[in-house]
Amino acid sequence: MSPTVSFLPKWGAWYQADGTTRFRIWAPHYEQISVVLEDGSEMAMSKNEEGWHETCFSCQPGVRYSYKLSPDTLIPDPASQFQPDDVHGKSAIVDQHAYQWRTPQWLGRPWEETVIYELHVGTCGGYSAIIKQLDTLSDLGITAIELMPLSEFPGSRNWGYDGVFPYAPESSYGSPNDLKALIDAAHERHIMVFLDVVYNHFGPEGNVLSQYIPEFFSSVRQTAWGQAINFTLPAVQDFFLDNALYWLNIYHIDGLRLDAVHAIAPQSWLQDLVHKIRARCHPERHIHFILENENNDASLLRAGYSAQWNDDAHNALHVLLTGETEGYYGNFAQNPTQDLVLALQEGFVYQGQISPDTQKPRGQPSADLSPTSFIFFLQNHDQIGNRAVGDRLSTQIESAVLSVAHALLLLSPHIPMLFMGEEWGAKTPFLYFVSHSDDLNRLVREGRQKEMAAFSAFNSQEKAHLIPDPASPETFRRSCLDWAERNQPEYAEIYETVKKLIAVRQEHIVPRLRNARAASSHIWAPGAFAVSWRMGDDRLLELFVNFSDTDITMLTGYAGVVLYRSDHQDRKINHTLKSHSFIATLREGSER
Numbered sequence: 170m171s172p173t174v175s176f177l178p179k180w181g182a183w184y185q186a187d188g189t190t191r192f193r194i195w196a197p198h199y200e201q202i203s204v205v206l207e208d209g210s211e212m213a214m215s216k217n218e219e220g221w222h223e224t225c226f227s228c229q230p231g232v233r234y235s236y237k238l239s240p241d242t243l244i245p246d247p248a249s250q251f252q253p254d255d256v257h258g259k260s261a262i263v264d265q266h267a268y269q270w271r272t273p274q275w276l277g278r279p280w281e282e283t284v285i286y287e288l289h290v291g292t293c294g295g296y297s298a299i300i301k302q303l304d305t306l307s308d309l310g311i312t313a314i315e316l317m318p319l320s321e322f323p324g325s326r327n328w329g330y331d332g333v334f335p336y337a338p339e340s341s342y343g344s345p346n347d348l349k350a351l352i353d354a355a356h357e358r359h360i361m362v363f364l365d366v367v368y369n370h371f372g373p374e375g376n377v378l379s380q381y382i383p384e385f386f387s388s389v390r391q392t393a394w395g396q397a398i399n400f401t402l403p404a405v406q407d408f409f410l411d412n413a414l415y416w417l418n419i420y421h422i423d424g425l426r427l428d429a430v431h432a433i434a435p436q437s438w439l440q441d442l443v444h445k446i447r448a449r450c451h452p453e454r455h456i457h458f459i460l461e462n463e464n465n466d467a468s469l470l471r472a473g474y475s476a477q478w479n480d481d482a483h484n485a486l487h488v489l490l491t492g493e494t495e496g497y498y499g500n501f502a503q504n505p506t507q508d509l510v511l512a513l514q515e516g517f518v519y520q521g522q523i524s525p526d527t528q529k530p531r532g533q534p535s536a537d538l539s540p541t542s543f544i545f546f547l548q549n550h551d552q553i554g555n556r557a558v559g560d561r562l563s564t565q566i567e568s569a570v571l572s573v574a575h576a577l578l579l580l581s582p583h584i585p586m587l588f589m590g591e592e593w594g595a596k597t598p599f600l601y602f603v604s605h606s607d608d609l610n611r612l613v614r615e616g617r618q619k620e621m622a623a624f625s626a627f628n629s630q631e632k633a634h635l636i637p638d639p640a641s642p643e644t645f646r647r648s649c650l651d652w653a654e655r656n657q658p659e660y661a662e663i664y665e666t667v668k669k670l671i672a673v674r675q676e677h678i679v680p681r682l683r684n685a686r687a688a689s690s691h692i693w694a695p696g697a698f699a700v701s702w703r704m705g706d707d708r709l710l711e712l713f714v715n716f717s718d719t720d721i722t723m724l725t726g727y728a729g730v731v732l733y734r735s736d737h738q739d740r741k742i743n744h745t746l747k748s749h750s751f752i753a754t755l756r757e758g759s760e761r
Contacts, residue, residue: 171273172451173418178411179221179404181248181336182234184264190228192236194246195221195404196381199238207233207259220404230267233259244377248408249337251345252321256333256375265419268349272356277423277455278312280475281541281682284579284671285363285586286311287549290319291326292599292649293589296343296351302652303358309592309664310671313361315426315459317550319348320367323374324604326645328550329365330394330428331372331603335412352421361423363459364416368409369432370394374605392432400438413446417456424457424475431463443473459544465517465532470542476584479543481519482512483552489696489716490566490574495624500525506695513581513700514687516543540582540685540702547574548588550599557621557636559598559648561591563663568594569749570716572666572735576751577714579670580678580733582685582702587667593655594663600637602645610640673733677755681705697721697746707758713746721746729756 177183183191192204192212197220204212204224214222228234233254235243245252249260286306293299299314306314320332325341332339338348352362370392371378378385379396385405390397399405416422430439443458450456457475470477485501485508488494494502501508501518508518516535524531535542546552548562563571571594578585590597603613621627621636637644655664681704688701688709696716704710709729715721726743736750746752 171270172276172454173273173421174449174451176411176414176418176449178248178336178415179407180411181250182228182246182260182262184228184230184262184266185225186266188227188229189225190262191223191225192234192246193221193223194236194248195219195408196238199381203237205235205237205243211237228262230262230264232262234262235259238381242381244380245334247334247378249321249334251340252334252337253340255340256321256323260337263345265345268346270349270421271353272421275356275421276451276453277457278359278361279455280457280584281679282312282675283361283457283584284310284312284674285315285544285584286313286589286592287315287317287546287586288589289317289328289550289599289648290339290342292645294649295341296347300351300354303354303360307358307360309668310675311360311587313363313423314355315363315365315586318365318367318428321375322372323606323609326602326604326642328554328601328603330367331374331605332367333372333375333377335366335368335409336415349420356421361455361457362421363424363426363457364420364422365426365428366413366416367428368412369398369429370396371398374609387434390434392429394432397432397434400433400435406438410442410445413442414449417446417450423455424459426459426461426478428461429463430460430469431466436466436469439469440472447473463531465519465535467517467520467533467535467538470535470538476542476544478549478586479512479516479545479583481517482509482543482545482583483547483549485509485512485518486547486574486577487552487562490562490570497526506692506698510690510692510698510700512543513583514690516540536687539682540687541584541682543583544586545578545581545583546586546588547578548591549586550588553588553599554601557624557627559600559637561596561598563591563594564596567749568663571663573714573716573749573751575663575667576670576733576735576753577712579667579674580712580753581700582678582682582704582710585674590650590655592664592667593660595650595654595660597650597654598647600644600648601639602641602648603639604645605640613639670733673753677732678704678710681708681710685710693721693723693746694719699723703758704755709756709758711754711756713752713754715746715748715750718748720748727752727754729754 202222214224246260250263251261318329319338321334321337386396460477488501489505519532618633684705688703690700692698701711732753734752736747
């Protein structure tokens with residue numbers, strides 16, 4: 170018996186084993202809605218007292234259809250499972266049971282084993298192109314790929330956060346079965362697949378829900394991306410709950426990364442969501458839920474979510490490595506070493522303090538949480554792509570410093586995440602790109618220039634031309650990875666180092682992660698510190714880190730077994746921490 174659970178979403182067109190398709194849409198303001206097929210035939214829907222319109226009749230997979238709201242208004246299905254003709258085209262019926270899974274008994278992997286590889290499907294070449302990279306990612310030690318959002322968006326170039334059909338995987342990347350084949354192939358290699366989902370807003374083009382159900386959106390709340398979604402309505406809640414279950418049970422996705430949940434209200438919906446999902450999934454599956462949350466709401470991590478992207482840890486480290494303090498990096502400018510050590514020990518840096526950029530309290534205490542409740546990263550799509558020229562960390566700091574950063578990332582007890590290409594030190598930019606209609610492209614271009622004007626390098630009319638045009642196909646092309654690049658000699662050392670670090674992690678750290686907790690820390694100088702954790706088997710994991718340009722004399726030195734050191738020095742020299750070096754040790758709990 171498959172560990173996935175069958176279910177019938179409340180929304181949308183669902184092809185059934187008897188050859189019929191059930192169509193269902195919530196539209197309380199309309200008395201009569203019809204299904205119109207591509208051949209012009211029309212079938213009226215019946216309406217119940219809760220505002221649901223429904224009909225069921227013989228209709229085969231692949232047939233295009235629309236909903237007729239009035240004589241002059243036809244719209245795609247807001248719960249469409251495939252939009253082969255983009256966001257303004259008709260929806261297509263999908264037989265979700267046609268794909269024959271090769272890994273139907275896959276249960277996933279425990280959270281402690283997770284090493285995440287974030288990627289953008291489009292710049293990687295589509296679903297089928299990623300399959301060709303899976304053997305190499307498996308050999309590297311990656312245990313989970315995290316796909317940036319797949320909801321159908323306008324055109325063929327977008328990060329995915331402008332999606333407007335949350336049930337329809339982006340058609341320019343391949344068919345629904347192509348996506349399933351990618352997930353299946355990943356599972357064959359014991360790689361989990363996580364999906365980034367956007368439940369806090371819809372994109373600005375092609376959102377049919379705003380056309381015919383105004384109450385789907387809040388009349389009083391705005392987000393940074395437009396009208397907030399009204400999660401007080403049961404039909405709206407069902408739309409997103411079923412969407413999560415759809416990806417988990419129909420596509421066999423192993424976990425969801427929820428984008429910008431600080432823009433979702435009420436927050437109680439988020440706490441209920443994870444429990445409702447688990448109650449309707451097979452109890453033996455390892456299903457993981459990841460948050461992006463500007464509010465540093467530790468209570469959600471105690472409520473069943475696996476982990477949160479730890480922007481605080483990234484920001485402190487970025488300031489320490491680059492010296493940049495503009496924008497939100499200014500929140501970590503005063504003492505980035507201290508902030509980084511705090512993030513490593515307790516998770517959040519901001520646990521209720523006043524944030525300098527907003528002058529408001531931010532965050533909640535997090536020291537009681539496991540280190541695995543936090544996802545640590547040097548880079549991600551935001552931290553590269555939201556830079557004006559999409560430049561990676563590999564172009565900003567020396568390779569010796571980057572090597573120390575990779576060691577800290579991969580050997581701390583926090584869950585590590587790499588951004589595609591980071592494993593070989595790729596210098597390919599990851600730029601912001603869109604393919605909206607002409608008028609909206611112009612607005613995005615102007616908005617991008619206004620946003621970047623907050624940075625000194627782009628704060629004048631003369632400098633604005635340096636910002637790549639998000640709507641240009643060339644901007645997208647420049648962001649596409651050259652996978653063959655990793656085989657070039659200049660990248661080999663970084664790749665082999667990352668591979669070795671992941672192997673050390675899996676052998677020595679992963680088996681001890683359960684019940685790990687912070688132990689102690691010591692700061693010698695800016696950029697030079699030691700931090701330790703008491704692991705689940707009572708051994709002490711100690712990391713000695715020196716990002717600075719000078720050697721550091723350690724009064725106590727280090728003891729125990731050396732798991733890894735970056736300086737290749739004699740392991741008996743234990744009182745000097747060389748500049749740009751890193752040492753990881755593991756010792757018995759009784760050793761002091």
